Amino acid sequence: MTRKRREALAAYAFLAPDTLGLLIFVAIPMLLAFGVAFFKVDGFGNYQFIGLGNYRLMAGDDQLWASLKVTAMYVVSFVPIAFVVSFALAMLVRNHFKGIGWVRSAFFLPNVVSLVVVGLIWQFLLVDKRGALSRLLAPFGLGDVSFLGTPSLALGTYVVISVWFLMGYQMLVFLAGLKDVPKELEDAAAIDGAGPWQRFRYVIWPLLRPTSFFVVVNSTIGAVTGLQAFDLVYVLTKGGPARATSTVVLYIYEQAFTFNNMGYAAALTTVVVALLIVCTGLMFGFTRGGRFDED
Amino acid sequence: MTKIRVVPILAHVLAIIAILPLLWILISALKPAEEVFNFGWPQHWTLSNLQYVLLKIPMPRFMLNSAIVSVTVTVVALFFHSMAAYALARLRFPGRGIIFSGIMSTLLVSLPVILVPLFLVAKQLGLLDSYAGLIVPSIFHAFGIFLLRQYYLNIPRELEEAADLDGCGYWRRYWSVILPLSRPVLASLSVLFFLANWNAFLWPLTITRNPDLRVIQLGISGMQGQYAAAWNLILAAAVIAAIPTVVVFVAGQRRLVDAMKTTGLK
Numbered sequence: 001m002t003r004k005r006r007e008a009l010a011a012y013a014f015l016a017p018d019t020l021g022l023l024i025f026v027a028i029p030m031l032l033a034f035g036v037a038f039f040k041v042d043g044f045g046n047y048q049f050i051g052l053g054n055y056r057l058m059a060g061d062d063q064l065w066a067s068l069k070v071t072a073m074y075v076v077s078f079v080p081i082a083f084v085v086s087f088a089l090a091m092l093v094r095n096h097f098k099g100i101g102w103v104r105s106a107f108f109l110p111n112v113v114s115l116v117v118v119g120l121i122w123q124f125l126l127v128d129k130r131g132a133l134s135r136l137l138a139p140f141g142l143g144d145v146s147f148l149g150t151p152s153l154a155l156g157t158y159v160v161i162s163v164w165f166l167m168g169y170q171m172l173v174f175l176a177g178l179k180d181v182p183k184e185l186e187d188a189a190a191i192d193g194a195g196p197w198q199r200f201r202y203v204i205w206p207l208l209r210p211t212s213f214f215v216v217v218n219s220t221i222g223a224v225t226g227l228q229a230f231d232l233v234y235v236l237t238k239g240g241p242a243r244a245t246s247t248v249v250l251y252i253y254e255q256a257f258t259f260n261n262m263g264y265a266a267a268l269t270t271v272v273v274a275l276l277i278v279c280t281g282l283m284f285g286f287t288r289g290g291r292f293d294e295d
Numbered sequence: 296m297t298k299i300r301v302v303p304i305l306a307h308v309l310a311i312i313a314i315l316p317l318l319w320i321l322i323s324a325l326k327p328a329e330e331v332f333n334f335g336w337p338q339h340w341t342l343s344n345l346q347y348v349l350l351k352i353p354m355p356r357f358m359l360n361s362a363i364v365s366v367t368v369t370v371v372a373l374f375f376h377s378m379a380a381y382a383l384a385r386l387r388f389p390g391r392g393i394i395f396s397g398i399m400s401t402l403l404v405s406l407p408v409i410l411v412p413l414f415l416v417a418k419q420l421g422l423l424d425s426y427a428g429l430i431v432p433s434i435f436h437a438f439g440i441f442l443l444r445q446y447y448l449n450i451p452r453e454l455e456e457a458a459d460l461d462g463c464g465y466w467r468r469y470w471s472v473i474l475p476l477s478r479p480v481l482a483s484l485s486v487l488f489f490l491a492n493w494n495a496f497l498w499p500l501t502i503t504r505n506p507d508l509r510v511i512q513l514g515i516s517g518m519q520g521q522y523a524a525a526w527n528l529i530l531a532a533a534v535i536a537a538i539p540t541v542v543v544f545v546a547g548q549r550r551l552v553d554a555m556k557t558t559g560l561k
Binding site for chain 2: 004006007008010011012014015017018019021022024025026027028029030032033036089092093095097098099100102103105106107108109110112113114115116117119120121122123124125127130131132135164167168221222225226227229230231234235249252253256257262265266269272273276280
């Protein structure tokens with residue numbers, strides 16, 4: 001036994017539990033989805049090969065297209081709003097002041113309680129006419145509005161709640177990125193006569209590119225397939241009213257566990273995976289992987 | 296000069312607004328049923344909602360289930376992840392790059408994406424409706440491996456070399472040198488893992504039907520149907536479910552923040 005071999009064997013032994021686990025519970029399910037997608041599976045677990053049948057079904061599945069539209073609208077509204085809000089918070093609590101620790105924790109606290117609790121909280125705040133928020137908004141003539149019960153408003157409400165839930169986490173990521181912006185650079189720019197806006201535009205912003213990229217990718221993936229795309233809508237609206245908040249992952253869940261269409265649900269899974277890969281690829285392309293301009 | 300004073304005030308005001316919804320349900324849970332929609336401070340404080348939820352609904356049972364699952368997953372995950380991270384950070388072996396990339400690529404996959412096939416795998420393995428089913432699939436996640444590896448890369452080689460000269464094998468080097476040194480990062484991860492598993496909803500919803508295995512999040516979401524209009528009770532249950540998370544967060548706050556900060560690209 002040479003030393004090299006001993007080291008390699010030890011390494012494989014150390015890696016075995018996690019690698020096996022990730023294979024069985026992540027990699028194999030992914031591959032399995034691509035296999036099961038070609039079958040029709042009934043409630044008794046009988047598999048019948050139907051080739052591309054599931055994919056043909058999708059074309060005429062209005063609810064699927066509605067869900068894709070909901071997810072797309074959710075992404076394009078949630079990602080930028082969450083980005084701006086959490087970045088603004090990070091800038092706000094960047095420099096030390098009295099009580100900064102408490103303030104940072106307060107912004108993060110919504111992220112600590114579960115999405116189920118978050119859903120219940122906002123349902124309670126938005127109970128028609130009697131909820132605290134409805135009463136607060138009554139002077140503005142919004143007291144009778146049913147935010148979660150009106151199809152045109154439910155998705156927006158869900159976006160706002162998601163932002164409230166995630167802003168503290170993204171704020172921390174931005175803070176970590178801001179820590180890597182050397183103070184000397186900003187000071188130098190200030191000495192050269194750069195105002196706050198210019199310092200932000202020419203010093204902070206370019207240096208934050210990797211962090212921004214991470215935040216955008218992370219929140220996009222989260223918006224499409226994160227727990228927020230399931231837990232929160234499930235508790236808030238179950239995808240209603242009139243399918244207005246039915247996200248793709250919620251729809252897949254319904255197909256699999258409400259209607260027992262495992263094969264169709266697996267085929268839908270493969271579509272979402274493909275979508276994710278395309279999304280991530282596009283973002284990499286647009287931002288050159290979040291690298292600096294001169295690379 | 297005025298700017299310096301505006302920022303703290305604004306920050307404090309926004310922070311209070313941000314946690315108002317949380318404070319609001321805490322206060323509302325302490326109101327009697329007829330007052331729950333009243334605006335403002337309770338006229339009569341009451342613990343009856345909390346009592347009812349703890350005695351009439353098997354809340355303690357839900358909490359016990361969640362505690363069993365969260366603690367077990369956290370302990371086992373810390374153990375497995377630190378082992379894997381040790382190999383990836385400190386040992387040289389053929390295929391290291393490929394294995395690391397493979398592990399990292401699973402980060403793109405979140406539970407809702409693989410829910411359906413994962414359910415089929417769990418079914419094949421006989422994990423439905425069991426503690427094992429709640430625990431085992433929740434253990435494996437690349438994030439912990441990634442974070443620990445980052446940490447281990449920065450531990451000075453000399454420390455391990457000393458142990459090597461003393462004739463310690465790899466296991467001893469990991470167990471007696473590296474693990475004790477990684478207490479801070481293990482603590483932050485344990486906060487993170489505990490919170491994630493205590494708050495888990497989708498996976499338990501998918502694989503447990505047996506009421507005896509019901510975890511806390513399923514318990515409180517199930518109250519929506521059963522106690523549809525009894526908001527005083529629903530909120531009491533939500534508060535009870537949220538208290539452990541807030542306590543763990545406050546206790547492990549600095550650690551958690553440290554862990555979070557490393558998630559941004561370094």
